[in-house]
Amino acid sequence: MRRIQSTIDILSPDYRTYERHNRNLAARLHECQRKARFERPERDVNRLRKQNKMMVQERIELLLDKGTPFLELSTLAANMAYNGTVPGAGLVSGIGIVNGREVLLMASDSSIKGGAWYPLTVKKMVRTTDIAIENRLPMVHLVDAAGAFLPLQSDLFADRYMAGRLFRNQCVLSAIGVKQVALVLGHSTAGGAYVPTLCDYSIMVRGAGGVFLGGPPLVKAATGEDVSADELGGADVHSTLSGTADYAVDNEQEGLALAREIVGTFPRLVKAAIERCEPEEPYYDTQELYGIIPEDIKKQFDMREVIARIVDGSRFHEFKPDYGTTIVCGYAYLYGWKIGLLGNNGVLFSDSANKCTQFMQICNRDRVPIIFLQNITGFMVGKEYEHGGITKNGAKMLMVQSNLDVPKLTVMTNGSFGAGNYAMCGRAFDARFLFSWPNSQISVMGMEQAAKTLSQLRIRSLERQGKKLSDEDILQIYEGIKQDYLEKSDAYHSTSELWDDGIIDPADTRKVLGIALSAALNRDFGETPNGVLRI
């Protein structure tokens, strides 16, 4: 494979402007992540200390192998919901190494509202267990949650992908042989009691840990029975009498050490056999990505420059380089694994869409996982293009992309608008993992166009009601709509709503994709022998 020849001039004024802009965005991201992980009201920290409980970050540190990478997912979930009072949606999830084995960790954060489940907490738990199912990742649950946040119970309880789905997913995991360990560090009441109980191995901490369908106050109210939490469903009761749990430990440290020992008994994961070579660092510095992404979402950049700062040796074999040039398709290696890449270099035309379809068919036949690098305003519009079958060709791309057997990973590098979001494997298309850069935006159409349409509608409706509008009123309406639209298109909104698996620092893209691809290869994929159509 040939090395990409970068044409970026790191001394140019543009490069410096972009670099300053993107470094600021990355700094803001790291600050938001730090706050979400560590900033807690003193009152809550003191409460945990009094209960002899560790903070969730301290627990995770003891659980994971020292010095190994941990890819935290959806760190900023719920950052724009509930007035920002539930950082990370009150839950930490991520991929890490325990006793030399890749595991998916899901840990309640009891420093936030006692670890209560908000609707977005439930969404994050369902997504986490979906990740375990899709990628066959063994799970470690650190259970310390008060239960459902009652004022919002109707938004988190009964729907298909709400609380029940978590337990359903745990049952599915068991049936497909994905192992689960739970460590109960607090009271797990009602539905929450099923989380450890549905695991293969359940450890309870004496004193702090409790598992019961109804807690002592509820029992008292229902039957008049007076019983302490420990007598009702403490560690010793469940590990010696009921068999609901398997181990009782004296403290959190012992519990975490025992969880590590249990994970150590798991067979090591076998990776799907795909083409491999010796890994190599990129030739171009990954930090240069900061200087490549323009400060204005309207400005185009060459996706090859991005690819050159992600893949091994910056080497890339480009497929059909002179055809459908608004998309870049080709092969590269990522940490020695062969991958196919699709990256936007402009609007999708019929020829570019067909190129993608053909390339994806080849990747699928040849067992090459695909990475989508999204920067897409959509498909070309206009008579000439409709007559040329742009809608039909977009549909072909969706058809093949949706039905791929090989794992898919998606990165939102800049814009993701309209049907382009779908064609390039947006959230609805089951990418195994989807990450966003802090500058990225997602919406059904571009901001200016949407704001104009929306304000036209608002103005007309006001005029129908007989209101006289000055130019200033109209401008105000437009600006208001624009602001709202921009906020809802922002990466921080996307990640708050779990439309992705987290915002990442662009300079970390290679590492993040490496961990994600490694996880994705835990599940072998079928082969659909088929001739490739040169459409």
Added chain:
Amino acid sequence: MHRRIELLNKFYEVTVSGSSERRLVRIGDATARPAALTGTDSAGWAIQMGEAQTPVRVKTKGEMIYIRAFGRTFELRIVNPVEQASQKSGGVRNRAKAPMPGVVVDIHVAEGEEIAKGQTMMTIESMKILTAIPAPRHGKVNKIHFMPGQSFEKGAVLVTLSSEEE
């Protein structure tokens, strides 16, 4: 293993064959000669070719390989066969065409100006995206076909470069 290398401004075809016990190196059409490369304890290597033996140190940076041997440093480049061949075929382009229909927003070069490959010649706007039109090669701008504000169809020639013979 077969490589085309550049050493001291000359190109060589090098073929390495044989087993790990007995390697054969063939340069160009010459007869293959036995050679051995062994690791030494000081993170370096020792090379033996026929009777001659010398310690070597190797440092690679991209396609460039720096070799310290026989008391001097050699700069060696591995030549990519596809690039080598495409230079021979002289597939250079004189025209920058519109990748999609749109409007010219800005022009960054003047007719007659010397430009470098990849340098932005024009900015166009299409489908709400600003796209830079780069120079396809080093050369001189011959003609700019559209002015700011003018619109064009897909495939329209935006800028022509002077042909290289001129």
